[in-house]
Amino acid sequence: MPEFEALENIIREVLSGLGLKLFSYSFSGHVLQVAIDKESGQVSLADCEQASRALEKLFDAREMINQHYTLEVSSPGLDRPLRAREDYTRFTGSKVKIVVNANGQQLVVIGWIKDVADTGVTLEFKSKETKIYSWPDILSGRLEPELK
Numbered sequence: 259m260p261e262f263e264a265l266e267n268i269i270r271e272v273l274s275g276l277g278l279k280l281f282s283y284s285f286s287g288h289v290l291q292v293a294i295d296k297e298s299g300q301v302s303l304a305d306c307e308q309a310s311r312a313l314e315k316l317f318d319a320r321e322m323i324n325q326h327y328t329l330e331v332s333s334p335g336l337d338r339p340l341r342a343r344e345d346y347t348r349f350t351g352s353k354v355k356i357v358v359n360a361n362g363q364q365l366v367v368i369g370w371i372k373d374v375a376d377t378g379v380t381l382e383f384k385s386k387e388t389k390i391y392s393w394p395d396i397l398s399g400r401l402e403p404e405l406k
Contacts (some may be wrong), residue, residue: 264321272312278305281334291322291330298348301333340399347374349401354381356399358391367391368402 270280273294278301281293294301294309310331317323340354342348356379358365361388369381369389378392 268316268322269313272316273309276305276308276312278309281338285327288326289328289330291332293332295334306331312315316395325388338402340401343374343393346371346379346399349375350370353402353404354399354404356381357397359395359397364397 265285266283267282268350269283269292273280274294275294280293280332281295283290283292286293292309292313294305295303310329313331314329317329340349346354350373353368353370355366355368358367367389368382369383371379372388373380378390379396380388380390382388
């Protein structure tokens, strides 16, 4: 098995050539899971198929993985984690669930991203009330799928 950093760099390079980005990856047992993303829009099944074929072809050609493995390529999902400010900006207007530190307690808050600034994220609630949550207080965040 190649070093994880080298493997990650190769995955990033292949995906970049396809107009995609690496969201995450893991190699557990004999399964290599790769989650892909796009700058804009949703990841399609065709994107996953294209990435899978390109990665498999390269791994096999370079004989990088010297054991039987299964490659699984997917999107981050409808409830994808928001890991950086850029994610919050990209999904402005979307419904999110964030966990915030509120006076030493973890509080789960669900609302729509109204604004993203240097100081934090403004959420709007069903009541149309808004509240700003500062970056240091945001412990985690994910998209909250709106099923219609």
